[in-house]
Amino acid sequence: MDLHVETDADLWEVEALMDLCFAPGRTALSSYRLREGVPPARDLCLVARGRGGEVAGAVRQWPVLVGTARAMLLGPVAVHPTRQGEGLGAFLIQSSLDAADRAGVERVMLVGDLPYYRRFGFGVLPGVTMPPPTNPDRVLGVWDWVGVAGPVTRALP
Ligand SMILES: CC(C)(COP(=O)(O)OP(=O)(O)OC[C@H]1O[C@@H](n2cnc3c(N)ncnc32)[C@H](O)[C@@H]1OP(=O)(O)O)[C@@H](O)C(=O)NCCC(=O)NCCS
Structure with a gap:
């Protein structure tokens, strides 16, 4: 398995994988509104390719603001159905979290299932509100969230 930082050459294959792994209409999710007009954190976006060169x-990760604090929004993450588990x-x-740590990122959040993400240290962020409709129990964070709360908004460049 080859793991590398995503480049422009990966874009359409990665988009195709996301389309395969998520329900239609994924781009209508509120997390996508936070990514509009904001470049991803390129060094934290990773692609795994199998021996045949296929995207596996x-x-x-995208920068966001939580209140006035900077954070990273992790996701989407997808693994090809034939490689899951x-x-x-x-x-x-x-x-991706290790790369964020090395880059000096102080906190990472995501919208996902706690039973899966708690193994990476994520916990529920009670004071952090995603644009609706988002189930607050799925708003998770890791690292330094002390004193950080408020609405999640776009981190426009
Ligand atoms: C979620 C996803 C990225 C996990 O990738 P993966 O390579 O299958 O994950 P891993 O092999 O590291 O871990 C698999 C384990 O996580 C568990 N798991 C996967 N998704 C889970 C979830 N939503 N909730 C709880 N556990 C989950 C599996 O049951 C498995 O458990 P086991 O280790 O006890 O067998 C992949 O299943 C996927 O692409 N799903 C579709 C897209 C998606 O839902 N993305 C996440 C959006 S929040």
Whole structure:
């Protein structure tokens, strides 16, 4: 498995993987509104390719603001259905978190299932509100969230 930082050459294959792994209409999700007009954190967006060069999984991170504090929004993360359950998702997420740590990122959040993400240290962020409709129990964060709360908004460049 080859893991590398996403480049422009990966874009359409990664988009195709996301389309395969998520329900139609994924771009209508509120998390996508936070990404509009904001470049991703390129060094934290990773692509895993198998031996044949096929895209097996990918993860992205985007800068956001929570109140006035900077944070990263992790996601989407997707693993090809034929490769799920082999630890690739965990490898991608942990590698992306490690890259964020090395880059000096203080806090990462995401919208997802706590039973899956708690293994990476994520917990529910009670004071952080995503644009509706988002189930507050799915708003999760890791690292330094002390004193950080408020609405999640776009981090326009
Ligand atoms: C979620 C996803 C990225 C995980 O990738 P993966 O490579 O299958 O994950 P891993 O192999 O690292 O971990 C698999 C384990 O996580 C569990 N798991 C996967 N999704 C889960 C979820 N939503 N809630 C709880 N557990 C989950 C699996 O049951 C499995 O458990 P086990 O280790 O006890 O067998 C992948 O299943 C996927 O692409 N799903 C569709 C897109 C998606 O839902 N993305 C996440 C959006 S929040």
